[in-house]
Amino acid sequence: MGVRNENIGIIAGGGQFPLLFAKAAREAGRRVVVVAFRGETEQKLTALADAVCWVKLGQLGKLTSFFHNEGVGETVFLGTITKTRIFRDVMPDFKALTLWNKIDRKQDDAILRAIAKSLEEEGIQVLESTLFLQHLLFPQGALTKKTPSREQWQDIEFGWRNARAIGELDIGQCVVVRDCSVLAVEAIDGTDATILRGGKLAGEKAVVVKIRKPDQDFRFDLPATGPKTIDNMISVKASVLAVEAGQSLLFDREKMLQMANGAGIVVVGLREDENGKLKYD
Secondary structure, eight states: OTTOOSEEEEEEOBSSHHHHHHHHHHHTTOEEEEEEETTTSOGGGGGGOSEEEEEOTTOHHHHHHHHHHTTOOEEEEESBOOGGGGGTOOOOOHHHHHHHTTOSSOSHHHHHHHHHHHHHHTTOEEOOTTTTOGGGBOOSEEOSSSOOOHHHHHHHHHHHHHHHHHHHTTSOSEEEEETTEEEEEOOTTOHHHHHHHHHHHHSSOOEEEEOOOTTOOTTSOOOEEOHHHHHHHHHTTOOEEEEETTSSEEOSHHHHHHHHHHHTOEEEEEEEOTTSOEEOO
């Protein structure tokens, strides 16, 4: 298909997502070219790459030049970047500074869309992050032995509305609630910190709701959950994890559900029907 050659770039943050993608890409016969971030990307990703360039946050010109030199015409954004680093150790080059000054809102989607546009202007197409990995999308239904009680369902619906509202403002993707009160809203500190903040305020029985932002761009920043999510919930005695099905990623499903079942935590994947009503069956 023309541009769809053997080379595929990975702009790799932290976590296992870049590793899983690299393995799947190699199995699909692609040559894997990685841009890795110091202090973020897993070192073991280099063993799965055909070419690697280590950069600091903000070195957009170096990233672009590396991809051009390696013949990369397609790339994906994968993994996590510690967002609070933006205030202390970003090293922007001239290309990044020029782009930064053009962005009106210094928020996730605006920044990532601007970077993607810059790359595409350079002839590097940004693809959906779920390429090769559709099986990692969060399924619909109750995934644990326990299902939501009536009281928990009320909190889920309440949390869902509030999570959708903060998503519309491009603030975050997660809220923590109890008894129809918002205890924590995800901001730049991320989901794990939000669970801990909200869970401590709840004391116990906190309900965690994590959904996509309206018009979520599947090329980057999809919501994700896994064993670490449950571990944090256990530490604050939270009771429910409700996630938007088909619109987020689920890592290490078997381990995650084993942990949840052991702690009596409800894990459920939900969708909105055409009337906006939540469903999990």
